[in-house]
Amino acid sequence: MKAVQPIKALVLLTLLAGxxxxxxxxxxxxxxxxxxxxxxxxxxxxxxxxxxxxxxxxKWSKTPLLFVSLPKLRGYRSMxxxxxxxxDVVTWLSPEGADISLRNGVLIQSRGLTDDLMSSQAxxxxxxxxxxxTTERKMxxxxxxxxxxxxxxxxxxxxxxxxxxxxxPHKVQLKHVDEVCAGPSGSFTNQYWxxxxxxxxxxxxWVSEKTGYATMLVAGG
Amino acid sequence: MLLKTPRLAxxxxxxxxxxxxxxxxxxxxxAGSPSLNLWGATGLIDxxxxxxxxxxxxxxxxxxxxxIARVTLSYQILPRISGSFRYTALNGWNSTFPTTYFDxxxxxxxxxxxxxxxLPSLTLGLQxxxxxxxxxxxxxxxxxxxxxxLKFTLGLGWGRLGSHGSIGTLFGARPSINFGQGGTAxxxxxxxxxxxxxxxxxxxxxxxxxxxxxxxxDAYKLxxxxxxxxxxxxSINAGLEYDLGKGNRIGxxxxxxxxxxxxxxxxxxxxxxxxxxxxxxxxxPVKVRPTQAADPTAWSTSWVSQPQQLGALKTSMEYLLKLQxxxxxxxxxxxxxxxxxxxxxxxxxxxxxxxxxxxALSQAMPASVETFELIPVxxxxxxxxxxxxxxxLERLEFAPDAAGQLAPLVxxxxxxxxxxxxxxxxxxxxxxxxxxxxxxxxxLFDPVNPFRYELGVRVAARYRLAPGLFIAGSAxxxxxxxxxxxxxxxxxxxxHVRTDYPLYxxxxxxxxxxxxVAWYDHPLRNIYTRVSAGYLERMFGGISxxxxxxxxxxxxxxxxxxxxxxxxxxxxxxxxxxxxxVTGLVSLYYQLPGNFLAQLxxxxxxxxxxGATLTVSREFANGWRVGAFATKxxxxxxxxxxxxxxxxxxxxxxxxxxxxxxxxxLASVIIxxxxxxxxxxLDVPGRLYGIVRAxxxxxxxxxxxxxxx
Numbered sequence: 001m002k003a004v005q006p007i008k009a010l011v012l013l014t015l016l017a018g019x020x021x022x023x024x025x026x027x028x029x030x031x032x033x034x035x036x037x038x039x040x041x042x043x044x045x046x047x048x049x050x051x052x053x054x055x056x057x058x059k060w061s062k063t064p065l066l067f068v069s070l071p072k073l074r075g076y077r078s079m080x081x082x083x084x085x086x087x088d089v090v091t092w093l094s095p096e097g098a099d100i101s102l103r104n105g106v107l108i109q110s111r112g113l114t115d116d117l118m119s120s121q122a123x124x125x126x127x128x129x130x131x132x133x134t135t136e137r138k139m140x141x142x143x144x145x146x147x148x149x150x151x152x153x154x155x156x157x158x159x160x161x162x163x164x165x166x167x168x169p170h171k172v173q174l175k176h177v178d179e180v181c182a183g184p185s186g187s188f189t190n191q192y193w194x195x196x197x198x199x200x201x202x203x204x205x206w207v208s209e210k211t212g213y214a215t216m217l218v219a220g221g
Numbered sequence: 222m223l224l225k226t227p228r229l230a231x232x233x234x235x236x237x238x239x240x241x242x243x244x245x246x247x248x249x250x251x252a253g254s255p256s257l258n259l260w261g262a263t264g265l266i267d268x269x270x271x272x273x274x275x276x277x278x279x280x281x282x283x284x285x286x287x288x289i290a291r292v293t294l295s296y297q298i299l300p301r302i303s304g305s306f307r308y309t310a311l312n313g314w315n316s317t318f319p320t321t322y323f324d325x326x327x328x329x330x331x332x333x334x335x336x337x338x339x340l341p342s343l344t345l346g347l348q349x350x351x352x353x354x355x356x357x358x359x360x361x362x363x364x365x366x367x368x369x370x371l372k373f374t375l376g377l378g379w380g381r382l383g384s385h386g387s388i389g390t391l392f393g394a395r396p397s398i399n400f401g402q403g404g405t406a407x408x409x410x411x412x413x414x415x416x417x418x419x420x421x422x423x424x425x426x427x428x429x430x431x432x433x434x435x436x437x438x439d440a441y442k443l444x445x446x447x448x449x450x451x452x453x454x455x456s457i458n459a460g461l462e463y464d465l466g467k468g469n470r471i472g473x474x475x476x477x478x479x480x481x482x483x484x485x486x487x488x489x490x491x492x493x494x495x496x497x498x499x500x501x502x503x504x505x506p507v508k509v510r511p512t513q514a515a516d517p518t519a520w521s522t523s524w525v526s527q528p529q530q531l532g533a534l535k536t537s538m539e540y541l542l543k544l545q546x547x548x549x550x551x552x553x554x555x556x557x558x559x560x561x562x563x564x565x566x567x568x569x570x571x572x573x574x575x576x577x578x579x580x581a582l583s584q585a586m587p588a589s590v591e592t593f594e595l596i597p598v599x600x601x602x603x604x605x606x607x608x609x610x611x612x613x614l615e616r617l618e619f620a621p622d623a624a625g626q627l628a629p630l631v632x633x634x635x636x637x638x639x640x641x642x643x644x645x646x647x648x649x650x651x652x653x654x655x656x657x658x659x660x661x662x663x664x665l666f667d668p669v670n671p672f673r674y675e676l677g678v679r680v681a682a683r684y685r686l687a688p689g690l691f692i693a694g695s696a697x698x699x700x701x702x703x704x705x706x707x708x709x710x711x712x713x714x715x716x717h718v719r720t721d722y723p724l725y726x727x728x729x730x731x732x733x734x735x736x737x738v739a740w741y742d743h744p745l746r747n748i749y750t751r752v753s754a755g756y757l758e759r760m761f762g763g764i765s766x767x768x769x770x771x772x773x774x775x776x777x778x779x780x781x782x783x784x785x786x787x788x789x790x791x792x793x794x795x796x797x798x799x800x801x802x803v804t805g806l807v808s809l810y811y812q813l814p815g816n817f818l819a820q821l822x823x824x825x826x827x828x829x830x831x832g833a834t835l836t837v838s839r840e841f842a843n844g845w846r847v848g849a850f851a852t853k854x855x856x857x858x859x860x861x862x863x864x865x866x867x868x869x870x871x872x873x874x875x876x877x878x879x880x881x882x883x884x885x886x887l888a889s890v891i892i893x894x895x896x897x898x899x900x901x902x903l904d905v906p907g908r909l910y911g912i913v914r915a916x917x918x919x920x921x922x923x924x925x926x927x928x929x930x
Contacts (some may be wrong), residue, residue: 019658020654021651021654021680022654084507086509087509093503097502098503101506111930112503113484116930119623131826140621142498144493144878145842146841146924147842150622
């Protein structure tokens with residue numbers, strides 16, 4: 001008789017959670033879980049247990065890797081790999097299924113990073129590489145009713161300094177440039193570390209209000 | 222209005238649980254929205270102000286003082302129009318038998334002037350404007366901010382709000398009301414009788430704390446004079462409110478010199494998802510073809526005649542669509558065009574499904590294929606043909622405002638005629654779909670017990686016999702609840718088509734909610750058809766047939782439905798009762814600009830009564846919908862009973878708005894102040910318009926932002 005109790009409990013749990021192959025069979029329990037996580041402040045990152053990546057991997061990797069961390073999403077860190085190339089835009093995919101698209105290293109779009117950057121008009125890497133002057137940015141997002149809204153920013157570039165850095169197997173001379181952007185909706189500062197060919201090796205770039213900054217480092221390959 | 226009989230809310234499902242939990246999450250309406258009064262309307266403490274809530278926001282509030290409890294739902298219908306539905310409990314109304322009196326009321330408020338420069342906001346309000354005059358008041362009120370932290374409100378009230386400190390009668394005496402069966406607008410009373418001034422101030426002490434004080438012109442004549450619920454020692458009320466963030470607040474007040482009051486205020490903003498955004502994996506990106514010069518073999522068209530190439534295309538499309546949680550139905554390919562029919566049971570946003578299917582095609586199709594024709598299929602019906610150039614996808618994927626630039630380049634037409642596919646797949650969805658899940662049903666507004674519920678398990682299944690033809694059923698078993706403890710008997714003089722619901726709740730467990738065969742088709746351009754037969758809903762079974770005319774590019778649609786149904790036995794099993802009826806409705810649908818939807822139905826209803834229903838709703842692209850309906854048929858108010866005619870409000874909240882997971886499920890609640898038998902329609906599952914319009918041009922345009930999601 002004692003064995004009946006755990007079976008009963010299991011049946012009850014299954015019923016409460018819902019099961020089946022209909023599209024909506026587990027939605028009630030999914031909703032409760034999501035709301036509880038929201039209240040406890042656990043939700044928002046791409047995956048709750050993103051694997052901690054190690055820069056050392058880059059030394060062994062034959063393919064390029066993009067190390068991404070999102071401090072605002074509870075310190076999310078992951079290693080992205082190239083999934084697609086469309087002209088000068090490279091799309092990098094995380095193991096959890098989020099992606100980031102960079103035009104010569106400049107953030108253009110994100111998908112699956114909570115509050116995504118849907119599309120943008122941004123300065124090019126050579127423009128940033130100059131390390132001075134002003135640029136204009138337009139960044140498009142979706143609101144909660146799935147309507148597009150565009151935020152505009154006026155940005156100014158300035159060179160912070162030069163330094164030699166070791167990134168993976170490479171020893172490179174990098175120029176540190178920051179881009180101070182301000183607009184009616186707020187302001188942010190992007191930072192870039194570029195080599196003499198305006199290739200961006202490291203950067204800290206603004207994604208969105210809820211996602212905050214993405215810190216990115218290219219390695220491997 | 223005083224309504225003593227109960228009414229059964231339709232299935233609250235997961236919604237009640239969802240919204241009550243959502244209330245706990247401090248992530249909802251916009252910060253800094255004006256606070257509510259104890260009546261659930263925007264205002265001071267017991268008085269209204271001239272302010273409005275942010276457009277589209279739904280507020281729920283609970284307030285209590287001196288034996289009075291009020292639960293109010295308020296909706297900002299338009300930026301300058303708001304409405305409320307309120308349920309009031311008056312404890313100790315009768316002193317010899319200590320009983321609680323329940324009352325329902327509706328308000329409407331119009332903002333004539335919005336605060337600007339030196340001008341204040343000015344609002345005209347009608348409180349409890351349908352009904353008995355018990356809670357009725359009319360007012361004109363002005364509110365002006367003098368500093369960012371301090372605002373003043375001054376108003377003139379009639380009815381209740383003219384009952385203390387009157388300055389005289391401006392528009393003649395207020396006639397006593399003969400409300401008959403209730404439910405009709407008490408226009409003859411409006412702005413009549415004594416008028417009295419009222420006013421107050423609101424001081425924002427800090428980001429979180431707010432102080433309010435007011436002079437009330439409400440004498441609480443009946444509550445105090447006749448029912449001795451409390452004593453009115455003063456006209457001055459004061460209180461403190463604490464902001465929990467995003468439109469959620471708690472308040473505590475000192476009222477009329479003798480009483481302590483509390484309020485809880487929760488806001489839901491359709492434009493602000495509870496959990497932020499829909500969290501979902503990235504889409505498959507667009508695969509860019511090599512130029513013909515760089516790779517001439519990739520552009521060869523010899524594959525068209527090779528059967529093994531088609532087999533490979535089928536395998537890769539099945540795989541790619543599955544990755545996107547879409548399903549392959551069929552594929553017709555020529556050297557330059559691919560026509561893909563697919564199912565979407567994942568995304569509420571139709572354009573997201575179309576965008577993902579298009580990108581999947583770009584990965585698999587040989588380079589010579591330049592035109593993509595995407596045909597979403599629901600219940601076997603191809604619902605639209607979205608034609609997009611592959612080179613536009615390649616060029617615009619990373620362009621600024623990619624979705625906006627793509628929109629004018631895409632053509633949406635009727636899915637017919639379809640090309641004969643070389644590839645057909647059964648992988649779209651399993652033939653048998655089933656689920657076992659908890660359910661919640663609630664019964665509201667019964668004076669003996671205003672909230673009854675039932676919690677149990679629902680088993681549902683659906684088996685596809687052929688494309689567009691399926692058999693479906695669902696059954697419930699109660700676990701706990703008191704919904705069956707309702708012994709109210711119907712006093713309706715019409716056939717009891719709905720008012721016997723307590724008998725169904727008492728005897729219908731387990732309940733076979735439905736078991737039916739349905740056949741859907743899109744036989745001609747613009748024409749869609751449905752036939753359903755079997756046990757169609759809890760109270761009726763029979764045969765229901767429907768035809769819908771909906772050109773894909775039109776805001777207009779028209780439909781007709783003809784049903785022959787028999788009333789089911791109270792046991793909700795296989796047996797029937799003697800009552801049977803032929804019902805039929807002709808329907809016109811119009812998608813108004815600004816995301817409003819109007820529907821006019823006319824015909825014969827379940828009790829054999831003839832008339833028409835008008836439904837108007839406001840809808841957001843994410844699936845949020847709030848609306849109202851009213852039905853007038855050829856039964857007199859006396860025959861109809863309390864309420865005079867059928868009317869109600871409904872709320873639809875997409876589950877993805879609550880839980881942030883991609884899904885198409887919508888939770889709906891219909892609130893009728895009273896359930897009677899006149900003007901009732903068959904609750905047949907899967908009416909055509911709801912299915913077909915998901916892919917019409919109006920819907921696709923309003924949802925377009927997610928096409929590259």
